Amino acid sequence: MDWDKLRIFHAVASAGSLTHAGDVLNLSQSAVSRQIRALEESLNTTLFHRHARGLILTEQGELLYDATSAMVKRLEAAEARIRDSEDEVYGELRVTTTTAFGVLWLAPRLGKLYEKYPDLKIDLMLEERVLDLPMREADVAIRMKEPSQADLIRRRLMNIRMRLYATRSYLDRHGTPSSLEDLAQHRLISQNLKAPQVAAGAALVQTLLAHEIRPCLTVNSYYGVLQSVLSDLGIGVLPHYLTADFPGLVRVLPEIESGDVPVFLAYPEELRQSKRVSVFRDFVTSEIVAYRNRLQDEVLA
Structure with a gap:
């Protein structure tokens, strides 16, 4: 399949309109329509139901949209990985941790990280299920036990009780x-x-x-x-x-x-050189140090 046609199809499916997709792609409505018709002909199927209020994906269209969405996500991840080799910190970082730690400790502190790295996009996944880091369900994990998965870099952050x-x-x-x-x-x-x-x-x-x-x-x-x-x-x-x-x-x-309940930060070995991971790791570590110092000051006060 022609990638240009798939790109246009994805834009139309996301926008639900030929006109809105054309605005995003900087193409005329007629040019977008021609590309969609050509893609439907090449696949010998109908991808959209057309009506006065816009476009709705057919079952076949939904299947293709799922595929193009996955492709777009992979391309965005690849772009972020490539730009990781540059000086800037850019792209999405998927962080998983428990609901309590994420809501009560981590999320309130993220403003400091965004102040330093405004182009960093964090996808915070709060759940008790342990996600598979080597299979890239997430990039970084903060868990209340030492990860058992292989090929992970892990750092003990602190103990809690x-x-x-x-x-x-x-x-x-x-x-x-x-x-x-x-x-x-x-x-x-x-x-x-x-x-x-x-x-x-x-x-x-x-x-x-x-x-x-x-x-x-x-x-x-x-x-x-x-x-x-x-x-x-x-x-x-x-x-x-x-x-x-x-x-x-x-x-x-x-x-x-x-x-003691150990708190570990972990990420896949393949992300060792990732600037997104390193700035997040260093940020969390510095916040842990500040947290410990604050508790110590309260004990001495």
């Missing part, structure tokens, strides 16, 4: 527990044990629930746990990295915490 937190207003009204027995008089807020979460967090919750805690509130994400705690609903099990950004949280029963 799950701890108990409440707000000062909640504790003023309901009292501050001084023992696990006292905790039984409070509502425990945690992730549902069936929800995807770090094993250390689940183990801590199971230990706490063995002490006949009053009716609990369970949520399927740490973001929901945090919002519930901030709403004075009880005492929550939360990762300690939140304390720097949410100073209103007060630690409860400081002797109770989970084991």
